[in-house]
Structures are given as structure tokens and as C-alpha cells.
Amino acid sequence: MKDLFLIRHAHAGPYLLPDEGRRLSDRGIEEAKELKEIFSINNFPCGFWYISKTHRTKETAEIIMENTDCLGESLDEFWYHASGPDYVEKILSSVHSVVYLVAHNPSISYAASYFSGEMIQMETSSCIHFQWPLADAWNEISQGSAIVNYIH
DSSP: OEEEEEEEOOOBOOTTSOGGGOOBOHHHHHHHHHHHHHHHHHTOOOOEEEEESSHHHHHHHHHHHTTOOOSEEEEETHHHHOOHHHHHHHHHTOSOSEEEEEEOTTHHHHHHHHHHSSOOOOOTTOEEEEEETTOSSGGGOOTTOOEEEEOO
16 A cells, blocks of 8 residues: 655745745644644554755644654755656655655645646645555556545
């Protein structure tokens, strides 16, 4: 079985800094805390977290991951600069059965649309859980083949 959780970072503050340096706004902190509550209630599977290296994605992930078991995490600038097809390619090359990705639009919406087979526009602090119960490897996964569980 393969599980993928796509999470768009929570609401960020104004564009007073370079985009990569923007932090969560007060609203964003509350959004991330709501996701944390959803994660704690649902007891999602332990997995590996890929996190864009911007402040807002790191802050979003830190809030959600508090008191959450995980297999590890990777902070990477790749997720900030990559295109949607690059997101899909990197996810499908993962060695982990359960993957969490905290990243950015428009690329994360592209990935969500690719795996679901439907147009999805991810808003700030949204999370979608994709499942492939019969897949043993990521290379078995094709466009539009996921079971989609909208979380938030």
C-alpha cells in the first residue's frame, strides 16, 4: 500500500520580505493548529516528511508534526523551485511507503490534480490524503489512479 499526504503551507504574512522568508501569519498559525488537531484525532500512519525549506512550510510542518511519529524528514529547496511535473517525479521516486509533503502552489495543486485525475486547487493549509491499497511500489502508480480522501 502507498499513502501520500499533500499539504499546502498555512497562510503566510505579507510580502515585506523576499518570498522565501515569509513566515506564518496569526491566521496561518491557527490554520496549522487546526490541521494538527485533525492529524492527532485521525492517527494517520507514520511516514517520511518532505518539507520545502521556506519559513512558512517549516513552521506549518513543525506545528502539525508536534507529538506525531514520523520516519524522518527532509528539508529541501527543491520543493520551492520545482514545477508540478517535477513534484510528481520526485514523489514517485520515493523509497518510503507513506509520504507527507508540505509545499507550495501551484506545483502542489498540479500534483494533487495528477494523482486524483481531477482539477484540484489547494488552498492554504489544505491537506489531501491519497491511497493506493494495491500498490507495492511507487512506479506502479499512474495518473488519476488514487483513492482520494479529502482531509481539510
